[in-house]
Amino acid sequence: MNRVNAVVIGAGAAGGIVAKELAVAGLSVVLLERGKWYTAYDCRKDDLRNQRTTLLGNAFGPEDDGNPRVWLDVKGVPHTVLPSEGSYQNNAACVGGGTLSYGAQAWRYLPQDFRMRSTYGVPTGSSLEDWPISYDDLEPFYEKAEYEIGISGDYSGTPFHGPRKRPLPMPPLPPGREFSILEPAARRLGLHPFHIPMARNSVPYNGRGPCMRCRWCCGFACEVDAKNGSQNTVIPIALNTGNCELRTECMAREILTDDRGRASGVSYFDAQGHLRQQLSDIVVVSGCATESARLLLNSKSRLFPAGLGNRHDQVGRNLQGHLYTGAVGYFDFDTYDDVGPGASIAITDYNHGTPGLPGGGMLANEFIRLPIHMIDRLPPGTPSWGLAHKQAMRHWHKRSIVIMGPTQQIPTANARVTLDPAVTDKWGLPVVRISGNVHPVTFDIAELQAKRADAWLKEAGAISTSLMVYKPDLVNAGQHQAGTCRMGNDPQSSVVNRNCQIHDVDNVFVIDSSVHVNNGGFNPVLTIMAIAYFASGALVRNWKGTGFRS
Amino acid sequence: MFSRSKAGRLTRRQFVAAGALGSAAIAVGCNRGKQGNWEFLSEEQARTLASICDQIVPADEFPSASQAGVLTYIDRQLIRHYRRHQDAYRSGLEQAQASSRRRFGNDLASLSQRQQLDVVSDLSQQNRPFFELVRSHTLEGYYGSPRHGGNRDAVSWRMLGLAEPPDLGRAQYDLRKGSPS
Numbered sequence: 001m002n003r004v005n006a007v008v009i010g011a012g013a014a015g016g017i018v019a020k021e022l023a024v025a026g027l028s029v030v031l032l033e034r035g036k037w038y039t040a041y042d043c044r045k046d047d048l049r050n051q052r053t054t055l056l057g058n059a060f061g062p063e064d065d066g067n068p069r070v071w072l073d074v075k076g077v078p079h080t081v082l083p084s085e086g087s088y089q090n091n092a093a094c095v096g097g098g099t100l101s102y103g104a105q106a107w108r109y110l111p112q113d114f115r116m117r118s119t120y121g122v123p124t125g126s127s128l129e130d131w132p133i134s135y136d137d138l139e140p141f142y143e144k145a146e147y148e149i150g151i152s153g154d155y156s157g158t159p160f161h162g163p164r165k166r167p168l169p170m171p172p173l174p175p176g177r178e179f180s181i182l183e184p185a186a187r188r189l190g191l192h193p194f195h196i197p198m199a200r201n202s203v204p205y206n207g208r209g210p211c212m213r214c215r216w217c218c219g220f221a222c223e224v225d226a227k228n229g230s231q232n233t234v235i236p237i238a239l240n241t242g243n244c245e246l247r248t249e250c251m252a253r254e255i256l257t258d259d260r261g262r263a264s265g266v267s268y269f270d271a272q273g274h275l276r277q278q279l280s281d282i283v284v285v286s287g288c289a290t291e292s293a294r295l296l297l298n299s300k301s302r303l304f305p306a307g308l309g310n311r312h313d314q315v316g317r318n319l320q321g322h323l324y325t326g327a328v329g330y331f332d333f334d335t336y337d338d339v340g341p342g343a344s345i346a347i348t349d350y351n352h353g354t355p356g357l358p359g360g361g362m363l364a365n366e367f368i369r370l371p372i373h374m375i376d377r378l379p380p381g382t383p384s385w386g387l388a389h390k391q392a393m394r395h396w397h398k399r400s401i402v403i404m405g406p407t408q409q410i411p412t413a414n415a416r417v418t419l420d421p422a423v424t425d426k427w428g429l430p431v432v433r434i435s436g437n438v439h440p441v442t443f444d445i446a447e448l449q450a451k452r453a454d455a456w457l458k459e460a461g462a463i464s465t466s467l468m469v470y471k472p473d474l475v476n477a478g479q480h481q482a483g484t485c486r487m488g489n490d491p492q493s494s495v496v497n498r499n500c501q502i503h504d505v506d507n508v509f510v511i512d513s514s515v516h517v518n519n520g521g522f523n524p525v526l527t528i529m530a531i532a533y534f535a536s537g538a539l540v541r542n543w544k545g546t547g548f549r550s
Numbered sequence: 551m552f553s554r555s556k557a558g559r560l561t562r563r564q565f566v567a568a569g570a571l572g573s574a575a576i577a578v579g580c581n582r583g584k585q586g587n588w589e590f591l592s593e594e595q596a597r598t599l600a601s602i603c604d605q606i607v608p609a610d611e612f613p614s615a616s617q618a619g620v621l622t623y624i625d626r627q628l629i630r631h632y633r634r635h636q637d638a639y640r641s642g643l644e645q646a647q648a649s650s651r652r653r654f655g656n657d658l659a660s661l662s663q664r665q666q667l668d669v670v671s672d673l674s675q676q677n678r679p680f681f682e683l684v685r686s687h688t689l690e691g692y693y694g695s696p697r698h699g700g701n702r703d704a705v706s707w708r709m710l711g712l713a714e715p716p717d718l719g720r721a722q723y724d725l726r727k728g729s730p731s
Contacts, residue, residue, distance in 0.1 A: 048695055055631075338716070385685050385688075387608050393709075397710045398711060
């Protein structure tokens with residue numbers, strides 16, 4: 001096959017943007033994606049098989065056959081798991097990655113999120129660190145993501161956000177019933193509620209229509225294509241340039257290196273299972289935190305016996321996600337209006353500033369409840385089966401509100417991705433092994449967040465509530481996974497530099513959530529996108545200057 | 551085969567009838583090599599399972615689990631996504647049946663509702679893992695998507711007061727105005 005300028009591995013939130021930016025700048029690009037390319041027709045609205053409720057499997061990959069992973073329990077015993085099981089910590093495997101089916105909350109992190117070590121110091125045993133870039137460095141790229149991908153919402157209700165030059169390109173969707181109930185209650189508590197920024201059209205934008213407000217949103221592809229991901233924004237632009245070729249169902253095996261220790265391309269298995277090579281001047285890894293780390297670790301060679309970029313045993317460490325806690329409120333009036341997407345109102349008052357605790361998180365109402373989500377969320381004491389359970393479903397399904405949010409995890413170096421020494425996938429490649437946990441102070445913040453959600457619900461008129469508090473034994477990364485190829489100035493304690501370039505291989509880049517130093521108290525996708533624009537910009541500038549051609 | 555309405559199309563009733571025949575043909579096709587209505591379950595297993603499912607979601611003014619097609623849901627998945635639970639179902643159903651005969655001298659399906667509840671309560675204590683499995687699958691079948699054979703005619707969604715078919719297309723902006731940007 002012809003040599004190209006760049007191979008981008010993974011067509012998700014970051015990979016789609018990188019492919020577009022490079023292709024528009026005139027580079028020839030091959031975009032590899034291990035999953036399929038789905039369309040709105042594949043929405044299916046299946047309550048039991050989507051990307052969030054996976055009782056009957058993942059709708060958008062990976063499939064359960066041939067894609068195992070392993071996690072280690074606290075006693076060090078390995079457990080093999082399927083992609084549809086929670087401890088797999090899956091995101092997605094398809095064109096668009098998680099952005100095809102996400103809830104689409106599109107948050108900017110706060111300025112303090114990039115300065116966690118300076119703001120709070122380092123809790124003993126944690127690997128909390130400052131980013132080598134600041135909010136101000138990313139601000140223009142946040143804005144670019146908001147306008148190119150298409151974000152609706154309204155920040156004007158809160159002072160707790162970073163400085164911004166332009167408002168969001170679309171207004172929020174009109175408020176639903178939960179918004180109307182929760183907004184005055186938050187104000188009475190002295191909080192600052194506002195409309196969640198969402199990668200969802202509220203008005204026609206980018207040539208597609210607005211949200212039709214159906215019940216099936218988070219976890220589903222959008223039937224009317226009003227949800228904005230890389231698959232319906234930047235990837236079509238990349239393909240339209242004529243400079244980018246998208247190859248789906250292609251699984252990267254390893255990054256190839258030459259005798260001088262520079263990358264020469266990628267070997268991968270194509271849709272028919274044949275091993276192929278694609279030579280290139282540069283390689284961009286955008287496979288999500290778990291899979292990007294795995295690919296680097298699987299790229300072993302004479303010069304890189306521990307894997308690419310792993311000279312100092314940093315690849316795979318500091319794995320993190322978010323710890324979701326909150327509360328369910330039960331009301332004596334109908335709170336449910338069947339108007340999607342459901343999640344609509346948030347507060348960011350508690351992201352920072354709790355005395356004695358580092359960070360915090362955003363709190364928001366939950367996406368619309370499908371009946372299947374309610375079966376184990378009835379008031380405490382409700383029988384779990386029988387006539388009483390059926391009657392409780394009838395009574396409470398329309399009379400409850402869930403508030404929860406992503407607590408910022410305080411990372412540790414021992415929460416990590418390694419390669420499993422025994423288990424391989426259907427291509428014979430060693431699979432991801434997940435072990436370790438985040439710093440326990442995370443649980444203190446998360447519990448406090450649950451109590452704050454509880455207080456908000458009670459102020460809104462809940463006649464009873466129940467807390468949703470978890471203290472998992474294993475790092476909780478999942479769809480918000482981040483941190484395995486940390487960005488930093490010191491090659492001993494990080495994997496890539498501020499431009500997402502691997503410290504010891506100058507033509508390999510990791511551009512995705514792997515580079516997050518910490519993960520904010522927000523859904524991470526807009527930050528992933530902003531970093532993709534930021535790093536692509538630096539890459540294109542270098543390309544036009546010194547060049548990477550070997 | 552069908553008389554045509556004036557416009558030459560099938561009437562709605564005929565169309566539904568044709569669909570029903572079609573489904574029956576498909577159902578028969580799925581059962582080649584195996585007698586009865588089920589892909590995995592035997593008739594006896596199906597009767598026992600129905601008794602358990604109907605204690606988990608009993609009938610009141612709305613249908614019970616088995617009336618809403620939950621057995622079809624579980625049976626189909628036992629040779630698809632839930633293949634790994636086949637052994638648990640085989641031995642669990644046998645245990646329930648044995649317990650029923652021991653306690654009341656009869657098959658679970660032949661007992662009164664009150665007696666069935668006793669046996670199922672016992673089962674939930676004596677074989678918790680199996681009971682939890684059946685409980686989860688029953689509630690999935692009852693409250694999940696009708697496409698998998700359970701929640702027939704979206705009966706549980708109607709019970710919860712959800713519009714069926716759902717209301718769609720409720721964008722509340724005047725689309726002629728376009729984007730403000």
